[in-house]
Amino acid sequence: MRFAARNNKNLCPYAFNALQRFGKLFQVSAERRADLRMLQRGLHLGLHHAQLVARSEEHTSELQS
Numbered sequence: 001m002r003f004a005a006r007n008n009k010n011l012c013p014y015a016f017n018a019l020q021r022f023g024k025l026f027q028v029s030a031e032r033r034a035d036l037r038m039l040q041r042g043l044h045l046g047l048h049h050a051q052l053v054a055r056s057e058e059h060t061s062e063l064q065s
Helices: 002-006 015-065
Strands: none
Touching: none
16 A cells, blocks of 8 residues: 555546545454454353363263263
């Protein structure tokens, strides 16, 4: 974007503004995707721990029987 900002003599103002908005939208969407990936990893890790606990409880109940 910096290159386009310095050399915007060839671009009409509308196209330049559209490119800036697209760049901001792209940046925000990338940040949102990163946030969603972090949430997804946390959920996956929580489910994994729950499965481990369930399996360990299952095995202890089998040993006690």
